[in-house]
Amino acid sequence: MAGIMEERRARAADWSRSVSTFALVLFIVSALAHRFALLETVPFLWILGIVGALALAGLLLALLALVQMWEHGLLGLGAAAAGLIVALLVLTPYAISAYRLATHPQLVDISTDPVDPPALRRARDLRSPPMNPVQPPTARERARQEKAYPELTGRRYEYAPETVAAVIQGLLADRGWTVVSGPEPVAEGNALSIEAVAWSYFLGFASDVAIRVEDRANATYVEMRSASRYGRHDLGDNAKRIERFLNDLDTRMESLEAL
The missing domain is CATH 1.20.58 (Methane Monooxygenase Hydroxylase; Chain G, domain 1)
Incomplete structure (x- = not known):
């Protein structure tokens, strides 16, 4: 049976x-x-x-x-x-x-300043084949970003660069990102540079992040860059990472104003 x-x-x-x-x-x-x-x-x-x-x-x-x-x-x-x-x-x-x-557009390197993105100097030393090379965005890549993420822009604050950099360091620590460089002066211009390694939430894919904190025209300007180490498409992760980070930075800077 x-x-x-x-x-x-x-x-x-x-x-x-x-x-x-x-x-x-x-x-x-x-x-x-x-x-x-x-x-x-x-x-x-x-x-x-x-x-x-x-x-x-x-x-x-x-x-x-x-x-x-x-x-x-x-x-x-x-x-x-x-x-x-x-x-x-x-x-x-x-x-x-x-x-x-x-x-989402086929991009792996996103910046709030596509023309002059924050430099990923330390990331060049951390990357080796088959990782994506660190290189300036092409004109086609800049056009793709501007079309897909027109709202992705840097920030301007009425605080000293050192104060803004300290808040940024706190955000990096809260996210568990590994700071690999900075804040240190940038050779060109009156600016500070911070570099870190970020990971996607669940699968843990690494991206290199660079943040430029620049003293310009009696205000502090913040530009951010996020570049995936692997793959030919970031699925929109880098733009989302930058947007969320800068929105949280806005919130913390507003809380300083309330004090």
């Missing part, structure tokens, strides 16, 4: 559940390992590709099992449903990334 029941079971359903579950576990373990610097970025990117392929296979196996159950009255609905749900769960971040890929 058990043999008959086994023969009437859609094996694709069990395979779907197993493959999808393995993809989910592999995704979680590798993501945590990369986030806590236990796994390097290039191997992690390969693992992400494998996870996506496994999740897609689990999804197709679940659909195959459902078709077999519909046509031949086979058993295994619970396993097929579990495999389908887990596969869709794993594929959700990929779908979100695909949407952001389609709705």
Whole structure:
């Protein structure tokens, strides 16, 4: 009797559940390992590709099992449903990334001053192939940024540069970003430069950040730059990072005025 029941079971359903579950576990373990610097970025990117392929296979196996159950009255609905749900769960971040890929310009280096962005001097020493090289934006890249993020601008404050730099350092510390340089004087002009390394919230992809605090016309101007170390598309992360940081800087500078 058990043999008959086994023969009437859609094996694709069990395979779907197993493959999808393995993809989910592999995704979680590798993501945590990369986030806590236990796994390097290039191997992690390969693992992400494998996870996506496994999740897609689990999804197709679940659909195959459902078709077999519909046509031949086979058993295994619970396993097929579990495999389908887990596969869709794993594929959700990929779908979100695909949407952001389609709705954001192909950029990896964003600045509030595209013409004269804050220098990433220390980042040049920290990067090596296959990381993206640090280089000035091309005219095409500047045009793409200005079209996609016209509201992304620097800030002007009626405070001394040292005061603004101190607030910026506090924000960097609160975010857990690693300061690698500064604040130190910039050779050209009356300005201070701060460089740091930031990470994406969950997967931990690194970006180099440069902030220029400049004393100009009896006011302090702040310009910020964020550049991804890997990939050919930042999915909008760098612009969002700059926007959130400068909005928080506005809030803290306003709180100084209230004192």
